[in-house]
Amino acid sequence: MANSASNAGGGSGDVFDLKKLRQLIELMNEHDLGEVDLKQGSSRVRLRRGGEPAAPIEVRQSGPSGGASRSSAPPVAAAASDEHLVVIKSPMVGTFYASPSPDAPAFVKVGDRVGRDTTVCIVEAMKVFNEIPAEASGQIVAVLVETGAPVEFGQPLFKLDPRL
DSSP, rough: OOOOOOOOSSSSSTTOOOOHHHHHEEEEEEEOOOOEEEEEEEEEEEEEEESSSSOOOBBBOOOTTTBBBBOOSOOOOOHHHTTTHHHHHHHSSSSEEESSSSTTTOOOOOOOEEEEOOOEEEEETTTTTEEOOOOOOOEEEEEOTTOOEOOOTTOOOEETTTOO
């Protein structure tokens, strides 16, 4: 299921054709993909499923008339305020663990400040426990996965505000 589709600007071509979007969604379902992010010139299509609450689909495309805009819903104000956030993604397929052991506290929680080398979680892959670093400095503002949940390559795990 698509969570978002957007255009980073105007552009020519018909990348926002509903038939093409449906084909992308079918491919995502067929190959069990969590996210597809495509760019062509100044046009962009980004489809996401799972991990985050569903958001309205918004499609914008500038045409030759100079700025025609179509939208299935009004823009979400929260999405605009999240643009500065850094998303920490899973570097591999595996199982997510928020702490080093079941009785230990989580590596990080919402509100914690982290550095680039701070371990934020463990992803177990093929019986190997891989410590995942933040790779950015800031404050954790969201934990997007529960302990013990399977994660995909590139799946968002945390949101980090580098300004805090």
